[in-house]
Each structure stands twice: as structure tokens, then as C-alpha cells.
Amino acid sequence: MATIRKRTLPSGKTVWLASYTDGGGARRFRQFPTKKEADAFLVQARNQVASGVHTPDSVSPTVTEAGEMWLKRCERDKLEATTLRQYRTHLTLHIAPRIGGMKLSRITAPAVNAFVDQLLADGRSREMCKRVLVSLSAIVTEAQRRGLVIVNNVRSASPVKRSTREDVRPEMPTREELKAIIDATPDRWRPLILTLVFTGLRGSELRGLLWDDVDLKRGVLSVRRRVDRFNAFGPPKSKAGTRDIPLSPTLLRTLKAWKLACPIGKLGLVFPTGAGGVETHGNILSRVFWPIQVAAGVTVLGSDGQPDAKFSMHALRHAAAALWIAQGLSPKRVQTLMGHASIQQTFDQYGYLFEAREDEAAMLAGVENGLVEHV
Structure with a gap:
């Protein structure tokens, strides 16, 4: 039985107390400032209890x-x-400051949508909002596993759609900038830079690459592991990250020569430190890739008025994809070589490159034949 009664608090404030029986037979109470709010709550609570999806606030964590x-x-x-x-x-940075004190039982789809709107208003990117929502959904799923909430309303919220006004093209060197970077690379670092340019490895995959993963006879590089920022080895980023990448002729010759000069270590790394250990991402940037860009003239003006490197190491991964696409590789093949979990991810990042192949220029010229006079 559900009831509403008026109650005067010791402070003299008047509230409306809603009472009902939950799915477990326990009597539950909740007060509201108006009778209208109490009525609306009881209607919702009764429906949820009848559907078996009600979680009382008193047993719900924040x-x-x-x-x-x-x-x-x-x-x-x-x-x-x-x-x-x-x-x-x-x-700590995105969820708790905005909805951390909210009871999990009150996480409705509209509340999640309002949370996303707040993130966007605070300057968070749509990509960041997507990642935060994945974490929020995982939080609710864990609470479900513990019996602390019945439904996961995060899944019912509107998905974060990419704005058509956002430029989602990945930042990468032009062909001319790429050539300048390769030409400016010292011999000591040439194997590393060429590997990034012609295999599209992630930085973590490059740092975890072993000579056992490189078949110099067949000319194939196998991605089987990666190293995180704490220099700990682990599997590739996803199941699709486990892949085999053919080596271009120049890269194959370069790696054969590099194997003879490579520092020897117990781990058998292809690109180790001088002592044979795992090289850090920061060292590769600050000691190798950033100075190379400055030497190549591929820079932007820093806050101090001095030239700074223009690209991150990940930009070379994007450049590798662009080179493959320019050579006519199919989207599915590019997906495999890049280790993308889905073809949609490949199209999201590089769809504009598939649409802008050079052979289209000749095709468009052919469309005009017989229709207009060429000057």
C-alpha cells in the first residue's frame, strides 16, 4: 500500500512523506517539499516495483x-x-565533481543526458564524453553485479554523436614534411623512424617490439605485445591489435643492418636503450623525434618564440595509413594493418582519404568529356 501524508518538521517546515512497500516487502519512506512531487514519485515507484526494477535510495550507493x-x-x-x-x-575529474553525490538509483537516462550536456558545456570533447560514459556504464554494471541497482540506465541514454562541424581529420605530416623528416633523421635513429612511418605501429607497440617478432627472411613484422607508460609488457590494445605487417624493401634492408648494430639486452628488443632495456616514450620524443622535426624544419612557433616540433609520434602512424590508402589498399586491409577493432573506426579516421584518391582527378576530368570545352 502506498500513502502520502503531510508532516511538520521540528523546524516548522512542512513536507510530504511518501511511503510504499518495495519488492522485498520492506516499508520505504521518502519526503518531498510538495504533494505533487510525492505523487509523481509514488507513481514511478509503484511501476518500478511491479516491473521488478526498483532500488530504494536507502540501499543505493552514491x-x-x-x-x-x-x-x-x-x-x-x-x-x-x-x-x-x-x-x-x-x-575523479569528470564524474565525481558533477554527479558523484547522486544516488545510483536516481541515474535515469535524462540524468545521464544532462550530465553529458554539462561535460560538453565545460569544454570536454565529444570523444572524451564517450569514454567517460563507458566508464560510468561500467560503474553501474558493477553495482548491478553486487545487487545494488537493478537497471543500467546509462545504456538507455542518448549516444554522444560527433558534431558535423568538428574537424575529425587526424593530424599528420604531409608527404613533403614526411620526406623532410626522413632525410633529417640521423643514421642511429633511421631504423626507428622508418619503422614508424612504414608499419603504422603505435608507440607502445614499437617499444615492446622484439627481434623474435621480426622475420627478416619473410619480410614480416608481427605485433604480439606492447609496453605501457610504466614499461610493463602486455598484450596488444585489442584482439585486432595482434597482426602481421609486411615490410617495405627499404625498411627490410634497414632492419637487417640495424640488427647487427642494435644494443644487445636480455629482452631482445628491437629498439632498446643503450643498455638493452625498455626505452620510454618520453625519451623517444625528447631525444629523437622532436629534434629531428626541428632539424627538418617541420615546426610550429612556441610560446617563447622559438620553433617547436609540430607532430606527436602518433602522427607517423596516421601517415602510414595515408600512404597505404594512396597506394590503393582496401579499407579492410588498412583496418587489418592498423589493428583497428572495427572497419567503422578506420572510416571514422581515414574515410576522407579513401574519398580523395588521386585517380579521382582523372575520373572527374572524364566526366566532363563531351559536355564542356577544355581551355
């Missing part, structure tokens, strides 16, 4: 409390340190 439970589960599952750090950032 979003922050549920988030901490989720992170502890992630730690027990031994997720990579970089992944745990990213999840912690999502909770």
Missing part, C-alpha cells in the same frame, strides 16, 4: 561510492596500470 567499488574490482582483475589510471581520472 555514484562515487559505486565508482570506488568498480575501481577495486578493476585492480583485482589486474588491469594494466595505464588503464586503471585512465579510469581513475574519469571518476
